[in-house]
Amino acid sequence: MLMISTGNKAVAAAVKQAAPSVVAAYPITPQTEIIEQIASYVAAGEVETEYIPVESEHSAMAACIGASATGVRTFTATSSHGLLYMHEMLHWAAGARLPIVMANVNRALGPGWNTWAEHTDAFSQRDTGWLQVFVGTVQEAYDATLMAFRIAEDERVLLPVMVNLDGFTLSHIMQSLETVDLGDFIPANRLPYAIDVKNPMGYGPMTGPDDYFRFRWDIERSMRDAREVIRETEEEFARRFGRKYGPAEEYRCEDAEVVVVSMGTLGKEAEVAVDILRKEGIKAGSMRLRWFRPFPDLDLKGREVVVIDRDYSFGFGGVVAASLKAKTGIECYNVIAGLGGQEVTYNDIADFVRDRRIGEEMWFGVSE
Amino acid sequence: MSTISEIPKEEYITTCTAACAGCSSSLSLRYVLKAAGPDTVLVVPACCTSVIQGMYPNTSFNVPVYNIAFAAAAACASGMSKAFRSAGKKTNVIVYAGDGGTVDIGIQALSGAFERGTDFLYICYDNEAYGNTGMQRSGATPLGAVTTTTPAGKTETKKDLDQIVAAHNPPYMATACSAYPLDLYKKVKKALSIEGPKFIHILAPCPPGWRYNSDKTIEVGKLAVKTGSWVLYEREYGKLTVSGPSRTALKKPHPIEEYIRAQGRFKKATPEIIAELQQSIEKNLARIKKEEEGIC
Incomplete structure (x- = not known):
């Protein structure tokens, strides 16, 4: 069915179709x-889900x-802040090998409130x-949320999946959304060693x-196997529903001499x-990195690379x-841009490419 | 049921646990599980029971045990209970948590789970300190008690957890003590027969922490009750009834010194502190008496 939806409502629509038995959640802008x-x-x-309004x-x-x-x-x-408050339990969920799916609407961290x-x-939850x-x-x-359930619950993975979408610039904007007739795309959840x-x-x-130590290695082994499960799932999704996804979305990269690497909505700009x-x-191209964990192998050999980081690791550099x-x-030209919702237009991104200084870091609008 | 011989013979805790000699929290859990039976899952945050159950790949408990982070037991149980009910299962979900995990770091999750009407039983076994980490002060440590972080004796009074829980108006809440297993057994049975959030607060004397010989663990528990320092009662749908073993103390409690002198942790308690403890007992007994008579 074709409709108009916000990013948030698209996630909710996918969750409704995946029909989890339990949703436990706490409100926070812009996810609410x-x-x-x-x-x-x-x-x-409309859905047989137990909703737990936790504190x-x-x-x-x-x-x-x-x-x-x-x-x-x-x-x-x-x-x-909600994601950060969960931090301890995020480790627990993965360590316990539970295929929980979560949407995280990416937002800056205080102070000040933003x-x-x-x-x-x-990125602060990457490990x-x-x-x-x-x-x-x-x-x-919508598509990634549906696929997240299938990937997480695959017996080769059994790890939780976080679907990230940009606060406001995606969570609250309206675009067209085509929902699918899900059929048996997500098989029944069969957790080995469920409580009995x-x-x-x-x-x-x-x-x-x-x-x-062995349990930690098992997590990493599943993380490595997850690449293949992701590939299979995305292929199956394309076969059934016609939309193709991969580790990164490439745009005019075939003959590109300079490639912009970014994530989220900036990738569309x-x-x-x-x-x-x-x-x-x-001769420019764009590579919008989709998967952050497991981190994909990107073919960037022989090209100049401009990386836009909407994040920062203080005292080190842009995480991507x-x-x-x-x-x-x-070596890339690392542009730090868009922190706390700073406006970054396609003209700005074109400037980043024109003015690139490979090997350097630039904070957009602050440093030159 | 009126005698301990009528308690089921089935054991859900094996004889090989990692508990200290004279551990009354594992003794209490033995009776909790006898009352709960095999259709039960224990949710255990960081506490002595994390250790007592033994090390992977072994377990000394014969029901599923779900270990969870310190602050998270009541919330984990919330999800588990909803999941079981959504699958049409009546499985008992019982949190078995220490006092630190309940009155301090876990109180937010506890409050949330009770406010939401979660169908589960939360049991706090209270040894009045962080026992698992070697007896540091908790909010449940009583005035005057020496712990490793109150080397001169605690200068504040014990947090009144039961009043906090009571403010959530649960359908059932009770106190118990490891020295009175039949009373505990009956309370667990009754709690599990009621739908909604239930709470049992067990005083669990701790030989290494309270500094008494392990063979005195029942005696110390009985002295807590006889002196009125710990009052056994249950509150069903808001109606309080004092339990049998506490009836005598309600009329005439033994002097607090009998309880205090049986333990090394109060050795630095001054006569003023002992008098304050005695006063708080009398105040508490008077309050409970009034509530039972419906005067409050």
Whole structure:
């Protein structure tokens, strides 16, 4: 069905179709619309979901963990400080190998209070063992949320998945959304070792170094296997519903001499910038990085690279640029832009490319 | 049921646990699980029970045990209870948490779960300090008690957890003590027969923490009750009834010194502190008496 939707409502629509048994959530701007929408589905009896209005995000994730451990499907949504308040439980969810799906509406962190888009919230959770995908459109928010359930619950993965969408610039804007007839795209959730009173076991007891170490390796092994599960799932999605996704969305990259690497909605602006630059004779391309964990292998050999980071690791650098450099050895022009919702237009991005100084870092609008 | 011989013989805790000698929290859990039976899941935050259950890949409990982070037990149980009910299962979800995980770091989740009417039983076994980490002061530590972080004795009074829980108007709440297993057993049975959030607060004397010999663990628990320092009661739908073992103390409590002298942790308590403890007992007994008579 074709409709007009906000990013938040698109996520809620996907959750409704995935029909989790338990949603435990706590409101926070700009995510709130997702859980309001789900609460209204539940109140109207449109979905058989138990909605738990918890008293904090820490409890939201704890409740999802308790529910998921029994083998049922679970979902929550949060943003910014809510995500950080969950931090301890994010590690617990991944360590307990629970396929919880969460939407995180990317937002800056206080102080001062700022509810606009930034990716630092999600990146500060990068070592928790969660898969993380970043979307660029309302349609993709819907599609990625559906795929997240299938990926998380795959027995080769059994790790939680975080679907990231930019606060306001995606969560609250309206674009066209085509919903799908889901069919059996997401198979029934069959959690191995779900709690069973007829076969009592201890979950997460004290664990010595040797076993603990092996469990950590198991998480990494599943993270590596997740690449293949993601690829299969995205292929199957394309086969059934016609929309193609991959580790990164490439735009006019085939013959590009300079490639803009970015994430989220800035990646869509970058495509317009590429068109402008192409008209000037600059062979530009855009690579919008979708998956952050597991981090994909990007083919950037022989090109100049401009990385836009909507985040920062103080005392070190932009997180995406640093990750790319660590993975590929590529030196880039690292532009720090869009923090706290700073406006970044396609003309600005075109300027980043025109004025690129490979090997340097530039804070847009602050440093020169 | 009127005698302990009628309690089921089934054991849900094996004889091989990692508990200290004379541990009354594991003794209490033994009776809790006998009352709850096999269709039960325990949710355990960081506490002595995290250790007592044993190390992976072994477990000394014969019901599923879900270990969860310190502050998160009541919230985890909320999700678990909803998941079971959504699947049409009546499985008992019981949080078994220490006093630190309840009155301090876990109180927000506890309050939220009770406000939401979660169908579960929350049991706080109270050894009046952070026992698992070697006896540091908690909000439940009584005035005058020496802990590793109150080496001169605690200068504040014990947090009144039961009043906090009572403010949530749960359908059932009770106090219990490891020295009175039949009373505890009956209270767990009754709690689990009621739908909604239930709460039981067990005083669990701790030989290494309270500094008494492990063979005195029942005696110390009984002295807590006899001196009125710990009052056994239950509150069903708001109606308070004092339990049998506390009836005598309600009329005439033994002097607090009998309880205090049985333990090393009060060795630095001054006569003024002991008098203050005695006064608070009398005040508390008077309050409970009034509430039972319906005067408050």
